[in-house]
Amino acid sequence: MRTHTCGELGSQHIGQQVTLCGWVDSYRDHGGGIFIDLRDRYGKTQIVFDPDVGRETLELARSLRSEFVISVRGKVAARPEGTVNAKIATGAIEVRPSELLLLNKSQTPPFQPGGMELPNEDLRLKYRYLDLRRGEMQATLQLRHRITIGMRKYFDEHGFLDVETPMLGRSTPEGARDYLVPSRVHNGSFYALPQSPQLYKQILMIAGYDRYVQVARCFRDEDLRADRQPEFTQLDVEMSFVTAEDIISLIDGLMARLAKEILGIDLSLPLPRMTYDEAMERYGHDAPDLRFGLEIVDLTDIAAKCDFRVFRATADEGGQVRGINAKGGAAAYSRKGIDELTNFIVQDFGAKGLAWFKVEDGGTLASPIAKNFSPEILQQISDRMQAEPGDLLVFVADTFEVSCKALYGLRKRFGVDLKLYDPKSKHFSWIVEFPMFAKDEETGGWAAMHHPFTSPRPQDIELLKTDPGKCRAQAYDLVINGFEAGGGTIRIHDPGVQQQAFELLGISPELQRERFGFLLDALAFGAPPHGGIALGLDRVVMIFGGLDNIRDCIAFPKTQKATDLMTEAPGRVDARQLRELGIQIRDPAPR
């Protein structure tokens, strides 16, 4: 139907007879001549109808409107002098058609894909096919394609085998809430959509497929965020006979390749690494944004000997007094602004309050609470924080956990508010040596930080018995710009260690059999040492594309309430469908 696309014609095509197809991006009717920008996903080309084309064609051209689909056959011509448009790739030429075909009309669109104003996101989602015609969306999906292809190529070159795993599996107790699929054949039983292909890829290792890769769709029925969708895509990898080092350097290589090909950035390898403990100490989070400084400073020792009751009591009770020096931030935050920061950490992280000082010109620490401190203590605080005039010092006195959360939240805000980094820059790093277990707030028992098959570091195996909280895992997270872009572990292949892990997690032998029986069986038939990683493809695309939410890099994303505004999924189903499944809805929601 077409000989060329709307993005490829240039001076070298002048004089050629071509046929283009596309959408009417805009039309400019000058009475005599009519100009049309014809758009497809490759670009835009100007079509010029002048009276020579004949009355009939001119009339048809005059009737064209936004988003009509047309085909034009004609000659590529150089634009007259002075009318070249340097802003578009095809701006040196135009097509002078001899023939115009109207392939399809369009209703007046609710918004113009070629327009400059971005409509509200709910409208974009409802008319996603119009939104996807926009250049930005097309560029993003193309970026996603290039990243996916780059990943597949890299792993193919490294001898990996792409193996597909089932979507209909069984529900597992750990981790996120499952999306369930009722079985018609087995009334009352349910499949679960995979949260990740975790167990299957381990089985593949046991089966001898020592290098596995898959671009895998995953499902988690949890609340959404700007960087979280209920269905998302992982680049899933697993290898046998490897150490954590092998996995990390493999992914280092992938990131270096992608950064070079996609962003034109040279990454120096190996990528920097930081332990989990260090990340929590210095940044209060296991996925810190390392594009800027503003590290957390511990003041607990000074607090213990000061007269300010809040500080001393916290220190005496085993809590922590830690702070951040928001460099040059004194002017950026008024009393009201600081009240907002306080409200933010109290509301969102359960902090009790925010102590703060502004550093005045002479170096004096000014604050409503300053009178509670002796000059010597104030000096010590100032020294410890490396305070300089114009700085804003903020402190949180609380448990280690709360101070981490609150200071992490504050640090992120300072980073944005004080413009401490170039938003286009990228910082890659690894966080390693995660704890094996974290205290479960509800049950008071231990919960797996990753999943129950994560292997402890060899030197920490004894700690499983003596001090599980100190036990560190062979786990590693890839962090880019403060986002967890991926994470993985070396798995347990020793049945004895696996039993200890299950016991600590309070998973009874019965439950083990019921949920993981097949994996435990498989592990008993010659399981090789193995481990792997999964990268969040959507997040990688989001970060590489400099986007601020994950929906913009997914063709058909869901809203925060996990609905699809275009298809209106999820929807009610027929009574007959429910009967077949043996399902009865107890309290049907209205509508």
Add this chain to the structure above:
RNA sequence: GGGGGUGUAGCUCAGUUGGUUAGAGCGCUAGCCUGUCACGCUAGAGGCCGAGGGUUCAAGUCCCUUCACCCUCGCCA
């Protein structure tokens, strides 16, 4: 489930202390215009002010309830 933000014309938004007939730009419709490319000019149509209730002589504006979308805590790797 908690906190916050937004919702006014098809779209993006303005709308003062509650005040009489709710505006702009874009888009749309019609007409004019051969070199525009955010074309220009003229005229016109277009409003359940998210929905429901209340206060008031009077509500886009104040109060209550509710819905949708977004950010966030919890939740989730």
